Amino acid sequence: MSPYLLLGFLLAGVMHSFVPATLYRRYLGENRFRSVLNAALLGVPLPLCSCGVIPTAMSLRREGASRGATVSFLIATPQTGVDSIFATYSLMGLPFALLRPIAALVTALVGGTVVNMFDGGDAENSKEQSAVAVKLKQSFGQKVVAALRYGFVEMMQDIGRWLIVGLVVAGLITVFIPDSFFALFADNSLLSMLLVLVFAVPMYLCATGSIPIAVALMLKGLSPGTALVLLMAGPAVNVASMLVVGKVMGRKTMLLYLGSIIAGAILFGLGIDYLLPRWWFVMPIAQMAECCSEPISYFNIGCTILLALLLVNALVRRFSKGNQSECEGSTQCECDATGECSAKGCLADSSEPCEQIYYIDGLRCNHCRANAEKAIASLDGVESCEVDLASGRAVVKGRIGRSEVSKAVETLGFKLKE
Numbered sequence: 001m002s003p004y005l006l007l008g009f010l011l012a013g014v015m016h017s018f019v020p021a022t023l024y025r026r027y028l029g030e031n032r033f034r035s036v037l038n039a040a041l042l043g044v045p046l047p048l049c050s051c052g053v054i055p056t057a058m059s060l061r062r063e064g065a066s067r068g069a070t071v072s073f074l075i076a077t078p079q080t081g082v083d084s085i086f087a088t089y090s091l092m093g094l095p096f097a098l099l100r101p102i103a104a105l106v107t108a109l110v111g112g113t114v115v116n117m118f119d120g121g122d123a124e125n126s127k128e129q130s131a132v133a134v135k136l137k138q139s140f141g142q143k144v145v146a147a148l149r150y151g152f153v154e155m156m157q158d159i160g161r162w163l164i165v166g167l168v169v170a171g172l173i174t175v176f177i178p179d180s181f182f183a184l185f186a187d188n189s190l191l192s193m194l195l196v197l198v199f200a201v202p203m204y205l206c207a208t209g210s211i212p213i214a215v216a217l218m219l220k221g222l223s224p225g226t227a228l229v230l231l232m233a234g235p236a237v238n239v240a241s242m243l244v245v246g247k248v249m250g251r252k253t254m255l256l257y258l259g260s261i262i263a264g265a266i267l268f269g270l271g272i273d274y275l276l277p278r279w280w281f282v283m284p285i286a287q288m289a290e291c292c293s294e295p296i297s298y299f300n301i302g303c304t305i306l307l308a309l310l311l312v313n314a315l316v317r318r319f320s321k322g323n324q325s326e327c328e329g330s331t332q333c334e335c336d337a338t339g340e341c342s343a344k345g346c347l348a349d350s351s352e353p354c355e356q357i358y359y360i361d362g363l364r365c366n367h368c369r370a371n372a373e374k375a376i377a378s379l380d381g382v383e384s385c386e387v388d389l390a391s392g393r394a395v396v397k398g399r400i401g402r403s404e405v406s407k408a409v410e411t412l413g414f415k416l417k418e
Contacts, residue, residue, distance in 0.1 A: 002303040004090035005163075005208070008083025012047035013151025015082065017143040028065040028073070036112030039069040043076035043108065044101050047084075049158045049206045049235075049365055053077045054244050056367055058412045067249055071257050072112030074245065078235040079104035083155070084207035088231075091215050093284025095276075096228070100207075103232055103268045111260030115253055156314035157389070158365035163209045164311070173216040185222065189273045192226045193266055197233055201262070205234035215285060224281035225269030232265040240364075244413035318390065358394045358405060360387065362414040375408040392417070 027038040039060075048056060053074060061070045080100045089097035138146065185192035196217075205213075213234075214227040237258060246254035272281065363369055369389045376385040382398035396405060406416045 002307040003300060004086035005083065006303055006307060008047070008081075008086040008208075009151040009155050010147075011082040011086075011151075012155050013147035013149070015045070015047065016150045017138075017147035028060055028069040031066040031068065031116055033109075033113060033116075035066050035069040036072045036109060036116065039065070039072040039112060040076040040105050040108035043073045044080055044104050045082050046077050047081035047155060048077045048367060053367070054241050054413055056371060058244065058248055058371075061248065066116065067253055068112035068116030070249065071115045071245075071253065071260075072108040074241065074257065075111045075236055075261060076104045076108035078207060079107075079232055080207055084211065087208050087211050091211055091284075092227075093281065095280040096224075096231075096284075099228065099268070099272070100231060103228065103264065104236075107232070107236075107260060107264030107268075110264060111257060114260055115256050118252070118256060152310050153314055153317065154366040156310055157318040158206075158367065160311045160314050160318070163206065165209060167209075167212050169213050169216075171216075173213065173220065177220060185226075189223050189225050189270060190266070192222055193229045193269050196222075196226055196230050197262060197265070200230050200234040201237055201258075202239045203234055204238045204240070207231075207235040210234040218282070218285050223269075223273045224278065225271070225273035227281075228272055229265045229269040232268065233261055236261045236265075248411070248413060354397070354399055356396045356398075356400075356402075356405075358396060358402070359417040360392045360394055360409055360414050361417050363387070363389055363392050365389070368412075368414070371412055372409055372414060375412055376405055379404055379408055 028035050028042075043053075057070050057074045057077075060073060061067075065073070085097055085101060088100055185195065210231050214230045217230065218224065218227050242254055242258060245257055360372055363372065366389060369387045372394065373385050373387045376382060376387075376394065376396055379398075379400055381400040381404075382396060384397045385394060387394045394405075402416070409416060
């Protein structure tokens with residue numbers, strides 16, 4: 001997988017740096033099929049993990065996206081991406097690599113349309129355009145550096161641990177689960193799909209990390225359709241996404257969102273098992289198993305070593321606590337609801353901004369961090385905001401009350417720690 005993963009991470013960085021962020025927000029506001037289609041088309045190639053898509057989608061909703069467009073984005077984005085498409089091709093072959101984005105697109109269209117039909121009321125959505133911080137103009141060289149940092153540091157921080165978990169789980173399945181266990185379900189595709197759904201829906205899987213697990217299941221005898229169910233439902237939904245969607249957009253939208261994913265996964269899985277030639281999907285897996293006994297090229301070994309080093313670097317950065325010490329001699333300001341400083345001994349006069357420290361609960365990846373920063377920075381009275389992912393520590397410079405900051409992060413599904 002390593003050469004394809006490295007290529008996918010590189011393309012993810014290029015998309016992040018060279019595609020304007022406003023493109024992902026411009027055409028999603030109307031309560032029509034076109035907005036649902038736009039959200040799905042934008043979401044399919046976007047390399048967001050299953051946790052990062054939650055605050056991103058909530059941010060789109062906050063800026064005026066319709067319910068249907070938001071749900072369409074939530075369904076399409078985590079199921080696939082440029083990185084996972086390359087990784088799927090490397091391990092599971094071209095048919096699976098083509099079907100994953102198609103299945104993600106179709107289920108997103110159905111889910112978004114159903115939500116617009118049965119729960120499309122947007123009366124409570126005032127469509128206030130948040131003053132999201134505009135990126136500074138960057139030179140071509142700066143964009144290249146930003147692309148490399150995003151692809152090989154931030155993206156790996158977000159999905160690296162889930163990729164490793166997926167590989168470990170795949171190894172455990174291969175070694176410890178006997179073939180006879182899955183033989184019980186080999187002749188009953190629907191039963192095996194329902195069994196996989198029981199574990200896949202609440203689990204926290206990324207699109208790339210689910211690939212080795214699906215391969216291990218197929219090597220144990222489960223059908224290609226069952227593997228696709230895991231590839232679709234595992235990344236598309238989890239307990240966190242259900243809770244956030246239910247909180248922000250209501251229980252009805254959450255149930256429609258969940259039902260669309262489950263129904264779409266089962267229908268596509270049954271379609272693969274009963275309408276398409278089985279050898280399309282089994283042959284690449286069999287060839288991959290046979291290739292395991294062949295010598296690995298020096299290029300693949302080099303890519304694997306490079307990938308391992310990048311993963312170690314990203315995970316160390318991801319879980320290392322940020323510097324929480326305050327500057328010597330400085331006073332932390334505490335502003336009341338009106339933005340007036342109430343800290344004893346504060347030296348800031350009315351013309352100087354306060355520096356406030358908050359801790360945000362629920363940050364899981366760099367997309368979470370970036371969306372939290374933008375949401376707080378867009379508030380009136382805030383001059384700047386910096387959020388540390390590892391600790392959840394937000395340093396807010398400006399004159400603003402805690403309640404406004406709390407409301408801003410809660411619209412994205414987070415909350416301030418007491």
